[in-house]
Amino acid sequence: MVSIRTVAPALLLLLAGCVSGPDPKPPEMPLPAKFSEGNLKANGDVATSQWWARFNDKRLNGFVDAGLAQNVSILQAIEQTNAAAGDVTVAGAGGLPALNVGASHTTSGELGSQRTQHGSLNTSAGDVNVSWLLDLWGQYRRAREGALAELDAAYANVDVQRLAYLQDLVTSYINARFFQARIAIAQENLKSRRETLELTKFQLDAGAASRLDVVQAEGLVNSTIAEVPGLEISLRQQVHHIATLLSVSSASVMSEIQNNTGQPVFRGSVATGVPADLIRNRPDIRQAERNLANATSQIGVAQAQLYPTITLGGDISPSYIHASGGRKGGLTTWSFGPTLTLPIFDGGRLRAGVDIANSNAKTQYFIWKQTVLTAIQQVEDALSAVSRDAQTVSAFQAEVKSYQEALQLSTASYKDGASSLLDVLDAQRSVTDAQESLAQAVQQSASDYVLLNVAIGAGYVPASPKAAVAAGSPSTAAKAPVVKVSDKKAN
Known part of the structure; x- marks a missing residue:
C-alpha cells in the first residue's frame, strides 16, 4: 500500500507543473527570398554599423555620439525598462509564500470615582501570518512570463528610439546643410546680378540700353x-531642432554649423541583406514579437482563473498581559489550514476574460505581421531611391555646367551689343534653377541613404562600450528566441 506521505508531495509536484494556456511561439509568415532590387546575400548584425560616418563629416559624427548618450527620448525609454523590470517581480510575487509580522502594545485603565481597583493594564501582542496560494494552474508563472516578454519589448523600444533619433538628427543636419547651400547660391547669384545691373546702367549711360532694361535688372536683384x-x-529652424535633440543650446549648434563643410554626400552602396534579416535587425519588429508573446501569456493567466485555487494559510498570535495589581500572564492563539476557492457563477466574466485575451493575442499577431510588411516596403522604397539618386545628381551637375557656360556666353555677347539683356537674365535664372535643383538632389540622395539604413535597422547600438554602458544596460531582447519565417515568396 502506498503511503499518503509519499503520494502527496508527488501530486503537488505534478500539479505545480501544470500551466494553463498556450506557450508563446515565434510567429511565422511567408517572406520573399530577396528584395526586388536586392540580392540573395544575407546581412549579419548591423546594429553597430556607423553608417553616418560615411558622410565623412566630423561635426555630424560628434552630434550623433553626443545625442546617443543624452537624448531625452532615449533616456525616457531606458528609464521605462527599470519599471518593466519591477513589473517582472510584481507579476511573479503572487505565486510565492507571503509572511507578515506585526506587533502591538497597549496600556489601558480607568479614571473617575467609580473605577475598579485593577489599575492600569499593559497588553503586548504579536501576530505572524503566513499564506501561500498554490499556483496549480500556472497563473503567476504565465504572468511572470508575460512580464519578461514586456521587459524585452521595453528594451527593444530603447533601440527603436535610438533609430528614430538617428533618422531625425542626421536628416535635420542634412536639411541644415541644404539651406546653407541655398543661401550660398543666392549670395553668389546676387553678386552676379548686381554686376549685371551695373553693366546695364553703364549701357544706359552709353545709350546702348533702355530704362526698362535697368528696371528688369533691379527687379532680379531685389527678388x-x-x-x-x-x-x-x-536654416535656424533646423538648428533649433538639432539643439533640442542634443539637449544643448541652439547658439552652440549654430556656431558649429556656421563652419560650413558643404552638403553631406554619400557615394557607394548599402548592403540591404534579405527580408528575413529584418526580423533580427529591426527593433520595432522585435518589440512587436515580444508584445505578441506577452499577449499569449495573458491567455494562460485568464484561463487559470477559471479553475479552483488552494491557499495554505496560518496565523500565530501570542500576547502577554501585565496588570498593575500584579496579575499577569500570556496567551497564544494559532490556526492553520487550506482554503479552497471555486468559481461557480460570475455572470460569464471569467470566460469573457479568456475571449478578450485570445482576441488581444490575435491583434498583436496582426500588428507584428503589419510591422514586418511595412519594414519590407520601407527597404524596397529606399533601395529604389538610393540606386537612382546618383543618376539624378550627375544629370543636374551637367545641367549646372551647361547653363553656367551659357551665362558666360550671353554676358559676353551682351557686352558686345550682340544680344539683349533679356538673354542674360534668362541665363541667370536658368543657372539659379539648376543650382537649386542640384542642391535639392544632393539633399534627397543623402536623405534616402539615411532612410535605407534606418529601414534595415542599422546603427542603433553605440559602437563604444562606454557609450553603451552610459546609454543603458544590454537589451535582453537580444536573448529572445529568433522568429521563424518561411523563406519563400509571398503571394
Whole structure:
C-alpha cells in the first residue's frame, strides 16, 4: 500500500507543473527570398554599423555620439525598462509564500470615582501570518512570463528610439546643410546680378540700353535679396531642432554649423541583406514579437482563473498581559489550514476574460505581421531611391555646367551689343534653377541613404562600450528566441 506521505508531495509536484494556456511561439509568415532590387546575400548584425560616418563629416559624427548618450527620448525609454523590470517581480510575487509580522502594545485603565481597583493594564501582542496560494494552474508563472516578454519589448523600444533619433538628427543636419547651400547660391547669384545691373546702367549711360532694361535688372536683384531671409529662417529652424535633440543650446549648434563643410554626400552602396534579416535587425519588429508573446501569456493567466485555487494559510498570535495589581500572564492563539476557492457563477466574466485575451493575442499577431510588411516596403522604397539618386545628381551637375557656360556666353555677347539683356537674365535664372535643383538632389540622395539604413535597422547600438554602458544596460531582447519565417515568396 502506498503511503499518503509519499503520494502527496508527488501530486503537488505534478500539479505545480501544470500551466494553463498556450506557450508563446515565434510567429511565422511567408517572406520573399530577396528584395526586388536586392540580392540573395544575407546581412549579419548591423546594429553597430556607423553608417553616418560615411558622410565623412566630423561635426555630424560628434552630434550623433553626443545625442546617443543624452537624448531625452532615449533616456525616457531606458528609464521605462527599470519599471518593466519591477513589473517582472510584481507579476511573479503572487505565486510565492507571503509572511507578515506585526506587533502591538497597549496600556489601558480607568479614571473617575467609580473605577475598579485593577489599575492600569499593559497588553503586548504579536501576530505572524503566513499564506501561500498554490499556483496549480500556472497563473503567476504565465504572468511572470508575460512580464519578461514586456521587459524585452521595453528594451527593444530603447533601440527603436535610438533609430528614430538617428533618422531625425542626421536628416535635420542634412536639411541644415541644404539651406546653407541655398543661401550660398543666392549670395553668389546676387553678386552676379548686381554686376549685371551695373553693366546695364553703364549701357544706359552709353545709350546702348533702355530704362526698362535697368528696371528688369533691379527687379532680379531685389527678388534674390528677398529670398535670403526665408532661407535663413529655415536654416535656424533646423538648428533649433538639432539643439533640442542634443539637449544643448541652439547658439552652440549654430556656431558649429556656421563652419560650413558643404552638403553631406554619400557615394557607394548599402548592403540591404534579405527580408528575413529584418526580423533580427529591426527593433520595432522585435518589440512587436515580444508584445505578441506577452499577449499569449495573458491567455494562460485568464484561463487559470477559471479553475479552483488552494491557499495554505496560518496565523500565530501570542500576547502577554501585565496588570498593575500584579496579575499577569500570556496567551497564544494559532490556526492553520487550506482554503479552497471555486468559481461557480460570475455572470460569464471569467470566460469573457479568456475571449478578450485570445482576441488581444490575435491583434498583436496582426500588428507584428503589419510591422514586418511595412519594414519590407520601407527597404524596397529606399533601395529604389538610393540606386537612382546618383543618376539624378550627375544629370543636374551637367545641367549646372551647361547653363553656367551659357551665362558666360550671353554676358559676353551682351557686352558686345550682340544680344539683349533679356538673354542674360534668362541665363541667370536658368543657372539659379539648376543650382537649386542640384542642391535639392544632393539633399534627397543623402536623405534616402539615411532612410535605407534606418529601414534595415542599422546603427542603433553605440559602437563604444562606454557609450553603451552610459546609454543603458544590454537589451535582453537580444536573448529572445529568433522568429521563424518561411523563406519563400509571398503571394
